[in-house]
Amino acid sequence: MDKLKQFSSQAVYKLARFMYGRNGYDNLARFCNMISIMLLVLNLFAGSATIYILWFLSFGYSLFRVYSKNIPKRYEENQKFLSMTELPRRYLSLLKLQIRDRKVSRYYICKNCHQQIRVPKGKGRIEIRCPKCSEKFIKKT
Ligand SMILES: [Zn+2]
Numbered sequence: 001m002d003k004l005k006q007f008s009s010q011a012v013y014k015l016a017r018f019m020y021g022r023n024g025y026d027n028l029a030r031f032c033n034m035i036s037i038m039l040l041v042l043n044l045f046a047g048s049a050t051i052y053i054l055w056f057l058s059f060g061y062s063l064f065r066v067y068s069k070n071i072p073k074r075y076e077e078n079q080k081f082l083s084m085t086e087l088p089r090r091y092l093s094l095l096k097l098q099i100r101d102r103k104v105s106r107y108y109i110c111k112n113c114h115q116q117i118r119v120p121k122g123k124g125r126i127e128i129r130c131p132k133c134s135e136k137f138i139k140k141t
Pocket residue numbers: 110111112113114115130131132133134135
C-alpha cells in the first residue's frame with residue numbers, strides 16, 4: 001500500500017513538473033475539446049472521414065494549447081476567444097439561470113446595453129426599465 005502511495009505521489013509530482021511553464025487548460029482548449037467530443041459522438045453515427053479529420057484537428061489543437069510553452073501568445077488567443085464569444089456565453093448563462101429560476105423569475109437582456117435584468121414572474125405585461133441605461137421595453141412575465 002505504501003508503495004502505491006509513493007508511486008502516486010511521485011506521479012503527481014512528475015505531472016506537476018511536466019506541466020510547469022505550460023499553458024494548461026484554458027477556455028479555448030476546453031471549447032476545442034468539447035467540439036472534438038461532440039464530433040467523436042457524431043461520427044459514431046455518421047462514420048465520415050471529414051468529421052474524423054475535423055475531430056483530429058480540434059482534439060490536436062486543444063492538446064497543443066494545453067502543452068504549449070508559449071503562454072503569452074496562448075493567453076492572447078484565449079482573451080480574443082473570450083471577447084468574441086462574450087454575447088453567446090452571456091445568453092447561455094442567462095438560459096441556465098432561466099431554467100434554474102423558471103418558477104419565480106424571468107431574465108431579460110437589455111437590447112441597448114446588454115445588461116441582464118431579472119423580473120418576478122407572473123406580473124402580466126409590464127414595462128421594464130433597464131437599471132443601467134434606462135431603456136424601456138414591454139415584456140410579458
Ligand atoms: Zn440597458
